[in-house]
Amino acid sequence: MENYNKYITGLKRYIPALMLSINMTIVNFAFDTCINNMEYKIGFWVYYIILLLLTGIWEGFHSFFHFKTVYPHASTKSNIIYTIISTLTSIIVFFVLTYFVQNGKPFSCFYPYSHIIAGILFFLTCGVVSTITYIEHFFWGNLIKLDDSVE
Numbered sequence: 001m002e003n004y005n006k007y008i009t010g011l012k013r014y015i016p017a018l019m020l021s022i023n024m025t026i027v028n029f030a031f032d033t034c035i036n037n038m039e040y041k042i043g044f045w046v047y048y049i050i051l052l053l054l055t056g057i058w059e060g061f062h063s064f065f066h067f068k069t070v071y072p073h074a075s076t077k078s079n080i081i082y083t084i085i086s087t088l089t090s091i092i093v094f095f096v097l098t099y100f101v102q103n104g105k106p107f108s109c110f111y112p113y114s115h116i117i118a119g120i121l122f123f124l125t126c127g128v129v130s131t132i133t134y135i136e137h138f139f140w141g142n143l144i145k146l147d148d149s150v151e
Contacts, residue, residue, distance in 0.1 A: 015090075015093060015097070016055045016058065016059065016090050016094045019051050019055045019058070019094055020094065020097055020098065020101075022051060023048075023094075023098050024101070024102065026047055027102055027105055027106055030043070030047075031044065031105060031106035031109060034106070034108070034109035035109075036109070041110055044106055044109075044110065051094070052091060052094065052095070055090055055091055055094045056087050056090070056091050058090075059086060059087045059091070060083055060086075060087045063082060063083045063086035064079060064083045067082045067083065071140075082136075082140070085132065089128075089132055092125060092128075093125060093129060096121050096122055096125040097122075099118055099121065100118045100119070100122040103118075104118060
């Protein structure tokens with residue numbers, strides 16, 4: 001049961017809740033109705049790229065220090081690999097959830113939105129994140145020991 005709790009906690013860690021909350025707030029206020037002009041589109045991409053960058057920075061720092069705490073004996077190379085995988089996973093989760101959660105809003109203001117594509121992306125991402133978390137919690141420690149013995 002303890003491994004299951006760690007696994008669920010690990011899954012939760014990949015969901016960038018703060019950035020998703022900020023995104024939902026911005027979408028509900030600024031993109032409640034679609035306006036078809038260039039400033040509106042540019043404003044969307046500016047705020048969205050900023051949120052993606054903030055998600056990456058936040059997750060990068062968090063995963064780097066989390067790894068140092070959990071695996072203090074591990075090499076710097078292992079820490080960097082873990083940080084990159086974790087950061088990319090969180091950015092992908094952020095992108096997919098923002099596309100899926102509000103029925104594509106504000107993406108649907110600028111591009112055709114498909115519920116089928118959104119659903120497929122969502123469930124594929126859930127599978128990938130579940131697999132990464134499973135490997136992290138049940139195999140990463142052994143991989144690190146192998147990595148340290150090579151160096």
